[in-house]
Amino acid sequence: MSYVFGPVPSRRLGFSLGIDLVPKKVCSLDCIYCQVGSTTKKTITRKEYIPLNPVVEELKKWAYEGGEADVVTMSGNGEPTLNSKIGELLIQIKDITDLPTVVITNGTLLYRDEVRKDLLNADIVLPSLDAVTPNVFRAINRPHRSLDINKIIEGLIKFRDQFRGKYFLEILFCKGINDTERELEALYHAIEKIDPDEIHLNTVVRPPQNKRALPLTMEELERIAKRFGKKTKIIAHFDKEHLSTALQDFEKRVLDYLDRRPATPEDLCLVFGVTNDKLMNFMDKLKDEGKVVERVYDKKLYFQIRE
Template identity: 40%
Template sequence: MKYVYGPVSSKRLGQSLGVDLLPSKSCTWNCIYCQLGRTKSYVTRREEFFPKEEIFREIQEAVASRSPIDWITFVGSGETTLYKGLGWLVHETKALTTIPVAVITNGSLLSDPDVRKELLEADAVLPSFNAGSSELFERIDRPAPGFTYERHLGGLKAFRQEYTGQLWVEVMLISGLNDSPEALQDIARALREVAPDTIHLVLPTRPSTESDVHLPVDEAVSRARFILSGVATVIHPEKGAMSLRDAADIADTIASITARHPLQERELRHALDELIPDEPEEVERMVQRLLGSGRFKTLLLQDGEVYWVPSSDTRS
């Protein structure tokens, strides 16, 4: 499939069927932690990048043939709400199935009334909020010109006033940037104005192109949970288990996932162990065959974790 992939394990949404609406990388921001790499050219105008009817046909096929699916999640190789047919897709998907629908977004376009209206039928919307000041917002999210901190916060507040579903704000915690007591208090102060249902605390565990993006220490994570819990319930979910049981073609499934984000080798091996239990040698042969296909390469992070990315990925 061209637009739909998974279901894959999600830290927030269990077995999530992903729907990718954008050409890579189409974004209003150039976040330092982005797993897709740098934004070479900002995209700020909404378009129907691909025919919405083709995307919906793939959703129909996946819902009919794949299980289990806990959520249908609209995402993008960039900023999801740039897709102009998003509201139509959310509406049609809700009419198709009782599986809940989520939209993952950086929230940069929530200042647009049309965007807010298109998201109202979603069961959950997950916008980003990584900084409680204009200075830190510019350092972490690096937005396109005109996408100011005030516009971002104002859009979140306006959406909260209109939206009755679950608003789950995601805070990416980065060592030395937004994990200090002062930075966290600023975030908490701003989010009190938004009143999210929950705050999802996430860490930059996937490879970034920026050398100064590091995981916060445990003390900083605990501090963030304590300070932000004064605003809403803070969730720092464990990663779910990836499954390849329903994969028609394992290599194609892995290629579809790595095209959207790096895949932890430990997670991949666990899924292969589940698929071929008690046969470690066969699992190793399959890993080597996949790597030998020329479609993938590995990245070794400083913490010793190995990730798979497409062979065309420019990160070293």
């Protein structure tokens, strides 16, 4: 079982080495736009869903083997703050690597003292807040029955007061659900109180788990960004230009890696966090373009840079 994946390219974070801290799919919410799939265990109970020791050993191995990334990110298959060892892990990562640590969280547990205390050990925290009024919160995030949106917002405000690292608040918009005039006004006032370093606007750009999750257009996001003020950035990317930049980035990373050492398909899948099918399609393209060649050594297939 592997809990560490990537590094994967991320627009906000550069190359991010991911750590899964809960199995698929343990979460306090069941957002209609979730890309991971439906929540199978909706809970607010914290425990060591994934044990700390194997995660730490995998990270040590990655660092020992010269792994490179821009950040180490707790995210993955559900809500990472549900893992009761996240604070301890954030401390232990500092003994393994100098890379900044990031937590991507739905923010629902930050009302609890012990969760805020745990996350004080991170360098960057990216919580979400998609709705402020209880009905809209229920419609878009389908929360655990005991969660109260007012308490969640209080938690986000308290954490801002305590945390000295970077704090970026993400809002994901679904058409006709959380983009109404009333909700936008309520979000604006909540954000003013939370006072994050940046506000990141997103919408549904990949296949969601529920057909009701429809995207806003870029023009609609731009109007909201203007209204929310200078700290607001649009992080949704729909167009082919972004896709081609991401592909060029990916190609550069693969070629840089192969320039240092030949690698098997399994190595490349592990390092770059892609499936075997996707990788082999991509390597076919690089072979056709004369950038890499195949070589069989000791009955194993390797890719290497064409001299």
